Amino acid sequence: MAGNTITKPSDLTCTPSRAARELGLKRGEFDLAVHLGRIRTAPDEGGGGGRRVAHAEIDRLRSADGFPDTLLESVETVGTTDGAALMEVTSARFTRLARLGLVVPVTFYLNRYRAVVWLYLAEELRQFAADKNHTSLLNGRTPEGMRDQLQEGLDLRPRNWRGRHLGFLLRQADDPWERAGALAALLDPVQIAEIVQDPYERAYLNRFRPEPPAHGAPGSAAAHLAERIMTAEDPDEISWLRADLTQVLDEARHHRPAPRPTNEPAAPWPTAEAARPPASAPPAFAEAAGPPPTTKPDGLRPTTKPAGPPPSPSEHPTEPAPEPERSRGMLGWLRRRSA
8 A cells, every 4th residue: 555655765765886887987086076075975774785776865966057967067176287287377276276285186096107197277377377376386486495395205195195085984983983093094003002902992993994096906005005195194184184193082082982702801991191001110010911911990000919939748738839920001900990
C-alpha cells in the first residue's frame, strides 16, 4: 500500500558519480567543487562508507542562475602558463608570486616526469589581478625583502596547499575523532607517536587519518612524492598542528574513548605535560622501557610494594615467596590494575 511505503535514505541521495553526471561535471571538477564547499555532501547512512549527495542539493544547484556555466567557472583551474596569461604577467613573475604565497594552489598533479604541476583557481587569479593594491606586484619590481626570501629558497606552495586541504578535511569531519584524523593526516607518523603514546588510541586515530591524494600506485615513487607534499615540514607549521591535535584529541577522548580489549583497563589519559618524565626522575625511572606511569585522579602516582629479602621457608612454611619487583612504567601499572 502507498501509505505504508518506507523511504530509505539511499532514495533521497545519490552517489558522487551520478551527481557529477547530473550536474554536467567531470569527476575531478565535482571533487574540487566538494573540496571548495560548492557542493554539499553527507555521510552514507547505509553503512557503505564514503559520501553521498542529496537530490535536494542537486536541485538547488540546477535551479541557480546561470547554471551550469557559473558552476563550471567556479571550479576552472589553470597551470602556471595559463595563469600567467590570465593575469597578464610572465610565467617567471607568476611563479614568484606563487612561491611567496600571494596566489595559492588549489590542487596539483604529477606529470610523466614526476614533476609537481600546481593548479590554481582561475576565478581567484582574476580577482587578484583586478585588485588595484596588487598593481605594483604585477608590473613593478619585486620588493627587496621578497627577493631575499626567494633567493633563500622560499616556496610556500606546498604549505599553502596543505592549509587548503586541511580546511576541506575539517569540513568533511563529523565528530572530534575525524577532526583529529584530519590534523594527523598532515603530520609524520613519528610526530603522532610522540603525541599519542597509547597504542590502542593511536590505532583508533589512524582509522580516521585520510590518505594523501592518489597519485600513482601505492608504494610508487609518485605516491611517495604525494605523501611528502602532504606532510608538514616547517617547524612552526608542525608546532601548531601538534598543538591543535592535542586539543582536539582531548575533545575526542571525552566524546568517545578509543576501544580497548576487554582485559585492558581504561586508564586516565595524560596531558602533554603529565606525559613528560620529571626532571628529577631517578635513573631507574628514566631508563624504564615504557612511558612514565600516568597520574591518578587523586593526584597520587601508582606505587609498587618495596621488595625485601625473601623469608626463609622455616619462618613461613605455608606462604609463597613474594614476587620480584614488578616492572615500572605504564605497562607494569596496567598489569597491576588488572590483577
